[in-house]
Amino acid sequence: MGQLLLCVNPKFVAIIIDASGGGAFLVLPLQKTGRIDKVYPTVCGHTGPVLDIDWCPHNDLVIASGSEDCTVMVWQIPENGLETPLSEPVVVLEGHSKRVGIVSWHPTARNVLLSAGCDNQIVIWNVGTGEAMINLEDMHPDVIFSVSWSRNGSLLCTACKDKKVRVIDPRKKKVVVEKDKAHEGARPMRAIFLADGNIFTTGFSRMSERQLALWKTDNMDEPICVQEMDSSNGILLPFYDPDTNIVYLCGKGDSSIRYFEITDEAPFVHYLSTYSTKEPQRGMGYMPKRGLDVNKCEIARFYKLHERKCEPIIMTVPRKSDLFQDDLYPDTAGPDPAVEAEEWFAGKNGGPILISLKDGYVSTKNRDLKVVKTNVLETKTVTKPEPISTVQKHVSPQPSVKMEDKLEEVLREFKSLRDRVILQDRRIARLEEQVAKVAM
DSSP states (O other): OOOEEEEEOSSEEEEEETTTTEEEEEEEETOSSOOOOOOOOOOOEEESEEEHHHHHEEEEEEEEEEEEEEEEEEEETTOOOOOOOOOOEEEEEOOOOOOEEEEEEESSBBBEEEEEETTTTTEETTTTTEEEEEOOOSSSSOOOEEEOOOSSSSSSSETTTTSOOOEEEEHHHHHEEEEETTSSSSSSEEEOOOTSEEEEEEEETTSOOOOEEBBBBOOOOSSSEEEOSSSSOOOEEEEETTTTTEEEEETTOEEEEEEEESSSSTTSSEEEEEEEEESSOEEEEOOOOGGSSSSGGGGEEEEEEEEEEEEEEEEOOOOOOOOOOOOTTTEEOOSSSOOOOOHHHHTTOOOOEOOTTTTOOOOOOOOOOOOOOGGGGGOOOOOOOOOOOOOOOOOOOOOOOHHHHHHHHHHHHHHHHHHHHHHHHHHHHHHHHHOOOHHH
16 A cells, blocks of 8 residues: 555665564664664554554654554654664554555645545644644545655645546645546556656556556546556556656566656657666665765665665766766755645645755754644643753863854754755745746
């Protein structure tokens, strides 16, 4: 249903594992290599197997998990990874009546999380208050295979066992357009939004061949194009890079990753190449762009799960020059959300706030996820963040290290603010240009 057992971000790789007596997953810092001890601490709060996990795009220390125990849990991972097992989630989201197979964070709104369960419902939560804000029921008569947010998160597209692909406006709770039998075959489909608003699907033909297809959302009667692939039976999972418009297809149980560029001219979906490995993949995680090494001209990095190990697969574009290759790295979605949860639920949209990777992405300080429950009876005492103490009167002999840390932190904050100002300047300039055009 959900992802392929693992999920990565610029700090960690998280891997769902079989745990006796409940559900658990590992969270490993990317630098950690070598054997993982049997006693390595896990994230282990669910009472049933974990079915899907998703790192928050706006905070690299926050991850959501959906489980067979019908709950969604949101976890705060310590900065340096786990030293002891983590069994206390920041918040438990209860609202599904059957197991939860899909969790997916909103791409641009802070603290907005979607979950889809075997009760055929989609619930959209405000994680900051722990409330279910939107409940999309009666839209899917059968199991939901996949859910994908549009680039600014104003729409969803879903693939369902009833062979329909639907485009949904979640805040208006209505299906905007749907396509019956997007793929004729009975096996599971996947559907994702592309940056331009088109939809890319994978599925099976009536003859059980694997297919991919591209659709325009304003008219889904006929696909822009359909391609038959092969007659293998693993579901093709699409991973999409909006910056280069490349879709990577990883078949479950395949030992290869194929990739395609999507353009406006026929054949629209252009086969680029296949990356082959020796062993079949059980799971695959895809690194966000800001986690790549721009000095090595990395354009994609996958983490492939085998029976007994997880290894990175790095895709690079060989270049002679050592200079920053700006054609490979257009500005990409950064970690700052464009809108707050309340604004989004009230109807406001925001596209991703883009950052340049020119100096490599440096993660700024993540603020802890705070959940303020609205129910008065449940209010836990919220501990106030300690004010950063001013320099103490009695200077103990060893505070210089602390001061240096503080100074570094202030400089980091300063740099991130400066970057943000530059971004806003650019954005204002762009908007002014657009306004000038309209005024003419």
